[in-house]
Amino acid sequence: GAVVSQHPSWVICKSGTSVKIECRSLDFQATTMFWYRQFPKQSLMLMATSNEGSKATYEQGVEKDKFLINHASLTLSTLTVTSAHPEDSSFYICSATGQGATDTQYFGPGTRLTVL
Amino acid sequence: GNSVTQMEGPVTLSEEAFLTINCTYTATGYPSLFWYVQYPGEGLQLLLKATKADDKGSNKGFEATYRKETTSFHLEKGSVQVSDSAVYFCALRGSRNQFYFGTGTSLTVIP
Numbered sequence: 001g002a003v004v005s006q007h008p009s010w011v012i013c014k015s016g017t018s019v020k021i022e023c024r025s026l027d028f029q030a031t032t033m034f035w036y037r038q039f040p041k042q043s044l045m046l047m048a049t050s051n052e053g054s055k056a057t058y059e060q061g062v063e064k065d066k067f068l069i070n071h072a073s074l075t076l077s078t079l080t081v082t083s084a085h086p087e088d089s090s091f092y093i094c095s096a097t098g099q100g101a102t103d104t105q106y107f108g109p110g111t112r113l114t115v116l
Numbered sequence: 117g118n119s120v121t122q123m124e125g126p127v128t129l130s131e132e133a134f135l136t137i138n139c140t141y142t143a144t145g146y147p148s149l150f151w152y153v154q155y156p157g158e159g160l161q162l163l164l165k166a167t168k169a170d171d172k173g174s175n176k177g178f179e180a181t182y183r184k185e186t187t188s189f190h191l192e193k194g195s196v197q198v199s200d201s202a203v204y205f206c207a208l209r210g211s212r213n214q215f216y217f218g219t220g221t222s223l224t225v226i227p
Contacts, residue, residue: 004159032213043120044160044205044217057212093159097213105215107152107160 002028004096006108013084014116021079021111023094029074030096034105035067038091050077084115118143122206122218129196129225137191137221139180139206147208149173149182149189150215154203163191163204196225 003026013019023033032051036044048064050056050071058064066088068080077096081088091112095105123138141149148167152160164173169184178193189206206218 034214036217043122043219044215046214046216049212049214059214095160095215104162104165106162109157109159 002106004108010112033077120218126222
């Protein structure tokens with residue numbers, strides 16, 4: 001099946017710094033990528049939807065200036081957490097849909113972010 | 117708006133027991149419904165799906181039927197195995213192809 005990778009798998013950073021998380025579709029072209037955030041023992045919460053070559057669509061309540069999303073190619077999307085604070089510590093998961101298969105999302109393994 | 121309510125866990129069963137994980141949804145229109153599974157240390161994987169009322173999704177012995185009248189999509193398996201131990205997520209797909217997930221149900225199957 002389709003494979004989505006994320007890098008890094010975990011990251012620890014100091015408060016005030018920025019962190020970039022990469023999401024790649026390895027064996028298919030991802031026309032749309034989604035970014036989720038998951039708190040312990042809670043559901044995945046959709047943060048934003050990004051289509052290749054266009055601006056991301058953010059869900060209500062998600063700060064677009066804090067969570068910068070770039071989808072520069074059909075195989076890569078990045079999420080940058082700017083000026084990170086401890087409350088941004090979470091598990092971030094990306095997913096992707098491919099051309100002609102928009103009803104199935106393929107998920108990455110997630111990135112654990114810890115902000116000190 | 118769209119939302120998914122899922123049976124809370126954790127659930128612990130003996131091998132070969134019957135499994136039911138309840139899932140109900142709220143949505144505008146008739147969304148596609150999904151069950152995803154997350155094995156330890158791995159990403160979410162599609163388990164099964166149903167795209168319209170009365171459809172039954174099935175895979176690996178798991179089944180779920182799209183019930184419009186009760187807005188439900190309960191997951192069932194007749195005889196669980198240790199290898200089924202994982203976290204199961206119910207989800208619906210919205211009009212912009214975005215997914216809404218339940219909180220997940222952790223299943224542990226003991227020999």
